[in-house]
Amino acid sequence: MDFLNRVKKIKATLVKKNLKFFKMLNFEFQNSTKIIFGKDTIGKLSTEIPTNSKVLMLYGGGSVKKNGIYEQVKKGLSNFEVIEFGGIPANPEYEVLLKALEIIKTENITYLLAVGGGSVIDGTKFLASAALYEGDSPWDILSKFIRTEKGMPFGTVLTMPATGSEMNSGAVITRAETQEKFGMGGPGLFPQFSILDPQVIQSIPKNQISNGITDAFTHVLEQYMTYPINAFLQDRFAESIMQTLIEVAPMVLENPFYYEAAANYMWSCTMALNGLIQKGVPTDWAVHSIGHELTAKFGIDHARTLAIIAPSHYRYNFETKKKKLAQFAERVFGVHTGTLEEKATAGIDKIEAFFHSVNIPTKLSEYTSEFEGTAERIEARFIERNWLGLGEHKSLTPADVKKIVEMSY
Amino acid sequence: MDFLNRVKKIKATLVKKNLKFFKMLNFEFQNSTKIIFGKDTIGKLSTEIPTNSKVLMLYGGGSVKKNGIYEQVKKGLSNFEVIEFGGIPANPEYEVLLKALEIIKTENITYLLAVGGGSVIDGTKFLASAALYEGDSPWDILSKFIRTEKGMPFGTVLTMPATGSEMNSGAVITRAETQEKFGMGGPGLFPQFSILDPQVIQSIPKNQISNGITDAFTHVLEQYMTYPINAFLQDRFAESIMQTLIEVAPMVLENPFYYEAAANYMWSCTMALNGLIQKGVPTDWAVHSIGHELTAKFGIDHARTLAIIAPSHYRYNFETKKKKLAQFAERVFGVHTGTLEEKATAGIDKIEAFFHSVNIPTKLSEYTSEFEGTAERIEARFIERNWLGLGEHKSLTPADVKKIVEMSY
Numbered sequence: 001m002d003f004l005n006r007v008k009k010i011k012a013t014l015v016k017k018n019l020k021f022f023k024m025l026n027f028e029f030q031n032s033t034k035i036i037f038g039k040d041t042i043g044k045l046s047t048e049i050p051t052n053s054k055v056l057m058l059y060g061g062g063s064v065k066k067n068g069i070y071e072q073v074k075k076g077l078s079n080f081e082v083i084e085f086g087g088i089p090a091n092p093e094y095e096v097l098l099k100a101l102e103i104i105k106t107e108n109i110t111y112l113l114a115v116g117g118g119s120v121i122d123g124t125k126f127l128a129s130a131a132l133y134e135g136d137s138p139w140d141i142l143s144k145f146i147r148t149e150k151g152m153p154f155g156t157v158l159t160m161p162a163t164g165s166e167m168n169s170g171a172v173i174t175r176a177e178t179q180e181k182f183g184m185g186g187p188g189l190f191p192q193f194s195i196l197d198p199q200v201i202q203s204i205p206k207n208q209i210s211n212g213i214t215d216a217f218t219h220v221l222e223q224y225m226t227y228p229i230n231a232f233l234q235d236r237f238a239e240s241i242m243q244t245l246i247e248v249a250p251m252v253l254e255n256p257f258y259y260e261a262a263a264n265y266m267w268s269c270t271m272a273l274n275g276l277i278q279k280g281v282p283t284d285w286a287v288h289s290i291g292h293e294l295t296a297k298f299g300i301d302h303a304r305t306l307a308i309i310a311p312s313h314y315r316y317n318f319e320t321k322k323k324k325l326a327q328f329a330e331r332v333f334g335v336h337t338g339t340l341e342e343k344a345t346a347g348i349d350k351i352e353a354f355f356h357s358v359n360i361p362t363k364l365s366e367y368t369s370e371f372e373g374t375a376e377r378i379e380a381r382f383i384e385r386n387w388l389g390l391g392e393h394k395s396l397t398p399a400d401v402k403k404i405v406e407m408s409y
Numbered sequence: 410m411d412f413l414n415r416v417k418k419i420k421a422t423l424v425k426k427n428l429k430f431f432k433m434l435n436f437e438f439q440n441s442t443k444i445i446f447g448k449d450t451i452g453k454l455s456t457e458i459p460t461n462s463k464v465l466m467l468y469g470g471g472s473v474k475k476n477g478i479y480e481q482v483k484k485g486l487s488n489f490e491v492i493e494f495g496g497i498p499a500n501p502e503y504e505v506l507l508k509a510l511e512i513i514k515t516e517n518i519t520y521l522l523a524v525g526g527g528s529v530i531d532g533t534k535f536l537a538s539a540a541l542y543e544g545d546s547p548w549d550i551l552s553k554f555i556r557t558e559k560g561m562p563f564g565t566v567l568t569m570p571a572t573g574s575e576m577n578s579g580a581v582i583t584r585a586e587t588q589e590k591f592g593m594g595g596p597g598l599f600p601q602f603s604i605l606d607p608q609v610i611q612s613i614p615k616n617q618i619s620n621g622i623t624d625a626f627t628h629v630l631e632q633y634m635t636y637p638i639n640a641f642l643q644d645r646f647a648e649s650i651m652q653t654l655i656e657v658a659p660m661v662l663e664n665p666f667y668y669e670a671a672a673n674y675m676w677s678c679t680m681a682l683n684g685l686i687q688k689g690v691p692t693d694w695a696v697h698s699i700g701h702e703l704t705a706k707f708g709i710d711h712a713r714t715l716a717i718i719a720p721s722h723y724r725y726n727f728e729t730k731k732k733k734l735a736q737f738a739e740r741v742f743g744v745h746t747g748t749l750e751e752k753a754t755a756g757i758d759k760i761e762a763f764f765h766s767v768n769i770p771t772k773l774s775e776y777t778s779e780f781e782g783t784a785e786r787i788e789a790r791f792i793e794r795n796w797l798g799l800g801e802h803k804s805l806t807p808a809d810v811k812k813i814v815e816m817s818y
Contacts, residue, residue: 026447038435
């Protein structure tokens with residue numbers, strides 16, 4: 001098979017190349033988003049949006065109308081002309097977003113305001129890009145991976161900590177008809193401001209808090225659980241975020257009115273994916289790539305697919321990741337005894353136990369009884385898309401992915 | 410004494426108020442500087458400065474001409490019209506900067522490029538502000554604490570990690586004739602870009618590397634060594650920076666050609682004062698306020714004045730800081746035995762020992778034999794300036810400062 005031989009060759013070269021240098025990689029970092037963080041800060045949006053803006057306010061399924069956030073936002077918008085667009089679903093769908101794009105154009109909208117979690121914010125990023133896109137079809141932005149240098153300006157009011165989208169320039173958009181997820185991004189997609197009031201956590205259902213913790217924790221893992229590269233500060237920052245999530249998770253789940261825990265949870269989720277900890281280090285993201293397929297097929301919540309895949313991924317790639325796994329076990333969970341391999345194994349067990357502690361099952365069979373054949377199906381999809389290697393070494397083949405998914409049953 | 414009674418009253422109110430709430434403080438965070446980090450990155454400045462800019466290139470005492478940085482910068486600037494201004498001294502002086510300001514105006518400069526350490530960058534920030542200042546005299550910016558909303562755009566090539574000025578919007582300017590230091594800042598003073606090539610460390614004299622490590626370490630202490638406020642992530646980030654500095658300090662001093670150590674040292678210095686770790690927490694900065702007086706009087710290097718004052722400051726304010734001191738001793742230096750007080754005491758000893766380990770003496774008498782009377786003189790200066798309380802509780806009186814300085818002899 002020509003394709004697999006090609007993968008094999010690339011794999012060999014990259015492993016060799018990457019393993020050769022263990023020094024911090026060159027990087028560029030810039031993040032222009034203004035964070036407004038704290039108790040009773042939602043009203044501040046009134047002074048962040050330029051005067052005379054015509055605002056499209058975007059939100060999701062309507063929970064904002066029940067928890068009081070809607071009223072706070074509307075009050076902050078009282079000096080602006082505002083049109084509302086609700087109903088953006090989890091895994092924001094292209095077809096739904098096209099309707100909002102129509103409104104932006106016919107109503108001459110000049111500013112977007114996302115009021116929601118990662119899905120609403122990601123959807124708004126797509127709209128910010130599409131609103132100024134001059135090509136034939138906004139579909140190109142996704143299918144041709146067009147980078148957004150300049151988008152329509154937008155701000156966010158975060159109602160659910162998890163994805164970090166409130167302080168980064170990336171988005172994931174779903175196309176329902178093909179069961180596909182597309183990533184997009186570019187420097188034009190940083191929110192101008194994001195308001196983070198930890199009190200919003202009080203009205204989030206517990207299973208969604210569990211999802212948020214799992215999502216943020218896995219974001220850190222994807223940027224950390226690779227191989228040591230002597231980036232001491234980035235490692236410690238990543239460990240700091242994971243330690244904090246572990247510390248506050250039981251508090252937040254026990255009592256979402258405990259402000260201190262909510263504040264630490266919220267800020268940790270943002271710092272987990274605002275670009276900082278990925279700078280100068282290799283990143284993995286295989287867990288996300290494989291997890292997306294489980295959401296597409298079974299509709300399993302994004303965060304839960306990560307919890308299903310991550311432990312098997314680390315077990316399957318034990319040799320290349322064991323140094324980092326051992327460091328993680330030592331520093332984050334205080335595992336100080338045993339060989340490197342024993343510590344590394346303990347690290348994986350601790351990750352799995354942490355997910356269980358926030359009520360997240362880590363086996364596919366706990367979510368669906370129709371799991372047989374999933375590994376083969378995902379392998380086929382990866383081959384079909386001519387996909388060339390996952391993981392920090394870009395070395396995992398579709399056959400590797402198949403085995404990882406099998407281990408996750 | 411009316412003034413001291415006033416201080417006493419404010420002290421009582423503030424201590425009461427601050428101790429009442431132990432939750433993360435509300436904050437705003439925005440940092441627009443683009444960091445270009447890594448090996449052989451200086452040439453990238455050619456694409457960061459807007460085309461057709463007329464550039465004033467600012468540097469210090471000329472070391473850039475000996476270490477090859479000057480040539481790299483000039484090559485990057487080859488497509489621009491450039492005027493040079495060298496000779497900005499450590500503790501950038503107002504009178505010297507006025508000469509550069511004259512050039513900016515007569516030559517219609519449109520872009521500033523700082524090539525140097527904290528002093529050159531701080532001086533450039535003053536110029537960025539003064540160049541667009543419309544008031545009567547640029548002196549007002551300093552004496553009237555005028556915040557800079559918009560400055561002339563500028564970038565930096567960092568030649569000495571220490572102050573963090575390359576990724577923040579603050580500056581300290583000295584007026585020689587009055588022996589005073591003035592702080593200034595504002596959102597218009599973030600560098601547009603800063604180039605951080607860790608290889609620059611190879612040509613820095615060892616005593617200046619020691620200064621840089623001490624400066625950055627104390628920056629973290631000023632934002633951390635206060636009282637616990639349940640800002641778990643900020644605490645851990647601060648501890649991460651200090652742990653990394655402690656880890657790399659001996660490596661950098663031993664061999665500045667060890668790239669991995671240099672890279673971690675450089676990035677730690679930047680992260681120590683780019684705004685991130687101070688968000689949501691109380692900060693102190695008394696060590697800097699007192700230390701500045703020692704530089705003004707004796708010309709002792711800024712970083713060394715911090716090492717002189719910090720241990721005494723923490724010993725004098727032991728009661729209000731002991732919880733954080735103990736946490737520091739445990740997490741940063743692994744002191745796990747003893748009472749809270751014993752751990753806290755060990756924490757101060759460890760700080761002092763760390764300064765000694767990088768060849769920084771921590772007693773004033775090790776720098777000057779004319780130390781007698783210094784405490785009284787500094788007390789008098791603080792009273793004379795009608796100064797109203799230092800430290801995280803704004804509670805330290807000039808009499809307290811006098812005692813701290815006495816303890817530092």
